[in-house]
Amino acid sequence: MRIDIDTSVCIGSGQCALxxxxxxxxxxxxxxxxxxxxxxxxxxPLAREAARACPVRAITVTEL
Known part of the structure; x- marks a missing residue:
């Protein structure tokens, strides 16, 4: 799995960290x-849930 964060889109809501x-x-x-x-x-398994929880969809999880 690969995780990417688009920092130009992130608003810092913190949902991923929570x-x-x-x-x-x-x-x-x-x-x-x-x-x-x-x-x-x-x-x-919570990495995908964190991507879904992001209100601006700044996180992408890709299977390798």
Whole structure:
């Protein structure tokens, strides 16, 4: 799985970090970021749910 965050679209709602705290965090400016080493989502089932929870669809999860 590959996770991409479109930082030009992200509004910093934090839904991703609330939904999948083992994968996502918020940077110093409040925008979505992946935790170090979690770029592939490590198969976390909540990564897809976090993408669905994003109100502006800034997160894309792709199967490799």
């Amino acid at each position: 939904t999948a705290p083992e994968v996502f965090t918020q940077d110093d400016d409040g925008f979505s970021a992946l935790l170090p080493g979690r770029e592939d989502g490590a198969g976390d």
